[in-house]
Amino acid sequence: xxxxxxxxxxxxxxxxxxxxxxxxxxxxxxxxxxxxxxxxxxxxxxxxxxxxxxxxxxxxxxxxxxxxxxxxxxxxxxxxxxxxxxxxxxxxxxxxxxxxxxxxxxxxxxxxxxxxxxxxxxxxxxxxxxxxxxxxxxxxxxxxxxxxxxxxxxxxxxxxxxxxxxxxxxxxxxxxxxxxxxxxxxxxxxxxxxxxxxxxxxxxxxxxxxxxxxxxxxxxxxxxxxxxxxxxxxxxxxxxxxxxxxxxxxxxxxxxxxxxxxxxxxxxxxxxxxxxxxxxxxxxxxxxxxxxxxxxxxxxxxxxxxxxxxxxxxxxxxxxxxxxxxxxxxxxxxxxxxxxxxxxxxxxx
Numbered sequence: 507x508x509x510x511x512x513x514x515x516x517x518x519x520x521x522x523x524x525x526x527x528x529x530x531x532x533x534x535x536x537x538x539x540x541x542x543x544x545x546x547x548x549x550x551x552x553x554x555x556x557x558x559x560x561x562x563x564x565x566x567x568x569x570x571x572x573x574x575x576x577x578x579x580x581x582x583x584x585x586x587x588x589x590x591x592x593x594x595x596x597x598x599x600x601x602x603x604x605x606x607x608x609x610x611x612x613x614x615x616x617x618x619x620x621x622x623x624x625x626x627x628x629x630x631x632x633x634x635x636x637x638x639x640x641x642x643x644x645x646x647x648x649x650x651x652x653x654x655x656x657x658x659x660x661x662x663x664x665x666x667x668x669x670x671x672x673x674x675x676x677x678x679x680x681x682x683x684x685x686x687x688x689x690x691x692x693x694x695x696x697x698x699x700x701x702x703x704x705x706x707x708x709x710x711x712x713x714x715x716x717x718x719x720x721x722x723x724x725x726x727x728x729x730x731x732x733x734x735x736x737x738x739x740x741x742x743x744x745x746x747x748x749x750x751x752x753x754x755x756x757x758x759x760x761x762x763x764x765x766x767x768x769x770x771x772x773x774x775x776x777x778x779x780x781x782x783x784x785x786x787x788x789x790x791x792x793x794x795x796x797x798x799x800x801x802x803x804x805x806x807x808x809x810x811x812x813x814x815x816x817x818x819x820x821x822x823x824x825x826x827x828x829x830x831x832x833x834x835x836x837x838x839x840x841x842x843x844x845x846x847x848x849x850x851x852x853x854x855x
Contacts, residue, residue: 508684508704508705508706508707508708509557509558509707510684510706510707510708511546511557511625511629511681512626512629512630512683512684512707513684513707514546514547514548514556514557515548515622515625515626515629516626517548517556518548518556518613518622519622519623519626521550522613522619522622522623523615525550525551525552526550526551526576526612526614527548527549527550527551527612527613527614528548528549528550528572528575528576528610528611528612528613529546529547529548529610529611529613529620529622530546530547530548530549530559530568530572530608530609530610530611531544531545531546531547531608531609531611531639531677532544532545532546532559532606532607532608532609533583533607533608533609533639533641533677534605534606534607535604535605535606535607536604536605537588537604537605538604539560539604539605539606540558540559540560540561541558541559541560543666543677543679544666544677544679545557545558545559546559547559547565547568548613549568549569549572551576553569555568555569559606559608560606564586564606567586568584568608568610571584571610572610574610575610575611575612576612578612579612579614579616579617579645580612580643580644580645580646581609581610581611581640581641581642581643581644581645581646582609582610582643583607583608583609583610583641583643584607584608584610585605585606585607585608586605586606586608587605587606588604588605609639609641609677611639611646611648612646617645617646617647617648620646620648621637621648621649621650624650625637625650625681628650628681629681629682629683629684630683631683632683632686632747633683634653634680634681634682634683635650635651635652635653635680635681636650636651636652636653636678636679636680636681637650637651637678637679637680637681638650638651638676638677638678639676639677639678640674640675640676641668641674641675641676641677642674642675651678653680666678666679667679683709684707684708684709685703685706685708685709685749685750685827685828685831686708686709686710686711686744686747686748686749686750687703687708687709687710687711687748687749687750687751687752687827688710688711688712688713688744688745688748688750688751688752688768688771688773689703689710689711689712689713689728689751689752689754690713690714690751690752690753690754690755690760690761690764691713691714691719691752691753691754691755691756691757691760691764691779692712692713692714692716692719692720692721692724692725692731693714693719693754693755693756694816695754695816695819695820696712696725696754697724697725697816698816698817698819698820698821699752699754699820699823699824700712700725700727700728701727701820702820702821702824703727703824704726704727704728705727706824706828709729710725710727710728710729710730711728711729711730711731711732711744711748712725712728712730712731712732713731713732713735713736713764714731714732714733714755714760715733715734715735715760717733720733730744735760735763735764735767736767737763737767738767738770739767739770739771742767745767745768745770745771745772746771746772747772748768748771748772748773749772749773749774749775749831750773750774750775750776750777750827750830750831751764751768751771751773751775751776751777752777752779752807752823752827753765753768753776753777753778753779754778754779756779758784758787758788758791759791761778761780761788761791762788762789762791762792763792765778765788765789765792765794766792766794768801769794769799769800769801771801773801774801774802774830774831775801775802775804775826775827775830775831776801776802776803776804777803777804777805777807777808777823777826777827778803778804778805778807779806779807779823780805780806781806782805782806785805804826804830807822807823807826808822808823808825808826809822809825809826809829809836810822811825
């Protein structure tokens with residue numbers, strides 16, 4: 507299951523009164539850690555947890571610690587420190603070598619479910635919102651903070667800020683809706699694209715007017731399958747909520763229609779499958795020049811990851827979308843790995 511908070515809340519909301527729940531939030535890290543401040547996980551009294559705060563090594567103990575929140579109705583702060591040999595983290599085998607501090611909060615009607623219903627409503631309606639948590643061991647006092655709608659697209663998902671009011675610490679993190687990807691073309695090669703994007707928790711709109719394509723059983727991760735190619739954004743209100751579009755219909759006319767359509771959209775990234783000479787034909791059909799494009803066009807689309815399988819191509823495309831929207835350079839974290847590889851190739855020559 508995807509770990510985006512919006513997806514976690516989708517799991518929690520229908521069951522919020524069936525079990526006891528605790529919200530676990532990382533409030534501080536030092537040194538190496540699997541996830542950083544602002545990461546969240548939901549735990550229930552049936553021993554289930556939704557989301558991850560570590561690579562799986564802490565979750566069972568976090569669940570044990572959460573029981574005290576149900577008994578007291580108050581926050582609880584716990585810490586795992588792999589830098590200290592006497593710390594429980596050593597016994598649990600936490601190997602990152604850093605410190606993780608976690609805020610546990612009971613999710614009950616008495617504290618208005620920590621405002622999680624309202625938070626889910628905002629994220630589900632494509633609204634960025636600030637979520638403020640009081641960091642103490644008293645009864646929870648979580649609140650939502652309205653963000654400047656004009657700057658909503660500039661907020662970095664998960665960005666956290668610690669402030670102090672009357673000596674009490676508060677953490678606010680800006681939460682953004684899941685990335686919304688429009689995939690034009692619902693052929694066989696689109697299946698791994700939608701599957702990979704779905705595993706990331708992205709919202710996916712799949713568009714293909716061809717009767718044989720876009721069957722729900724082949725695209726279980728798609729949130730919406732559109733069987734009519736819209737001609738403007740009045741016919742397709744979702745166009746004003748998409749973050750990226752991938753065009754892979756393998757049809758010049760349909761590609762041209764999609765390329766025209768996304769010029770009216772909110773997309774920050776547009777990728778078009780196929781070589782440059784084919785794109786020239788698509789542009790000619792759309793009566794567009796590259797200078798007239800209002801959206802950045804990635805063509806040929808994807809990162810140079812290697813591999814020939816449809817799954818490899820899909821991974822390449824989704825990876826480029828991911829890197830572009832997160833403003834990352836898509837380079838290896840370990841420069842030594844590729845430096846060593848280049849040295850080996852030179853020796854072989």
